[in-house]
Amino acid sequence: MDARLNADAAELAKFSELAHRWWDPDSEFRPLHQINPLRLGWIESLAGPLRGRAVLDVGCGGGILAEAMARQGGDVLGIDLADKPLKVAQLHALEQQVANVRYRAVSAEALADEQPGTFDVVTCMEMLEHVPDPASIVNACARLVKPGGWVMFSTLNRNPKAFLFAIVGAEYVLRLLPRGTHEYRKFIRPSELAGWARQAGLDVRALRGLTYNPLTQRYALASDTSVNYLMATQRGQG
Template identity: 45%
Template sequence: MPVSQTTVDPAEVAKFEAMAADWWDPSGKFKPLHMLNPCRLDYICTQIATEYDRDLKAQRPFEGLRLLDIGCGGGLLSEPMARLGAEVVGADAAARNIPVAQIHAEQMGLDIDYRNTTAEALAEAGERFDVVLNMEVVEHVADPLAYLTACHDLLKPGGLQVCSTINRNPKSYAMAIFGAEVVMRWLPRGTHEWNKFITPDELFALLEQAGLRPVDRKGFVFNPISWAWRLSDRDLSVNYVTASLRPE
């Protein structure tokens, strides 16, 4: 399927293509995502289970749900979703990410449909999903509203979108750019652009303009003492996540 350029920023895609081989190295360039992943999965699983009345103690609680992981990268979220029983499509505009994700899934014995495509192209093709995971992508696109509108169109009525991104304030600059890229060197310099960050209120407004109904938001908070992430109801000052529904 050809890659639509509606909201894709070629410069942003190039950044992640350059890092494609490092996706599954927990000490490599995607170390921050590996560290954040348990916290992300906790939130995602809770939201899906709540929306679709699933028992997370079951062996495959998401059986029968079709899930799209937009900006899937190497498959850090696609793989656990597949293990939990979902039918997973992983999509990424960076072509070099796809074979990395495919090979790793095959090695893990997982059947995941990985595609080099975009939200817009999938929506135009009539694809529909029960769940759309839109994690750490919206701050990298050229037109956030058009992108979120495509994500809305990809959801079945009543479907759930989980969207995470980074707040825009002095603290987020200090933590997500200066701290992560310059001091800790967790990410290459230039991975993020502070002016593309989106505040929680701005994101809620964009979600509503896109036709979605926001129902929840929480912060991802890093504790430098325990060296771990946790969810917070109050602290959305840097990384945060939202849940929204496509109305019936």
């Protein structure tokens, strides 16, 4: 792998090994299927309807969010550096006859050099905590979005509660995720993400938490950002 790529080879391999299970709603990716309607509704509540707009999903994996945004009428490009999940995403879109979603194996930084200021909406969900240099991804997303366009992030907070809930609870106790899915040291505080966003020319517009109730086995958007959170940013018009 090109050492200049902002990617962790072990992380790419980890998700590639599970690629064939990406669209199984009862697999290791069940949490992504469960939170997807929440993510999609949140995106459109802030950025507006996606129909007819150019949308980019950075770190799209098997295409769960990218395909959902295409079903809302967006002209969607999903990018990732893991080939197997991309092939799964492409095949699923063909099977479901979702024509307005495309996929490419390209880094966010390379695409930003190639197509700056191209997209109305850029999403980067559950991805920043898996790369060596998340600030570089944030900067690339800012370069990719049009002036006035929206960039949406979601990731994990870094504090003792997040370690307890996201790693001990989710991976070892409740087994919602495979063990080793996350590394605590890669978690990102909202203040850190907001700082990178501002440095890249993005204004923070909204911050929302994503919580899980083990009794009802349901996820919900909430004010509690101590574990999972979503951040909406907007590029200035200038």
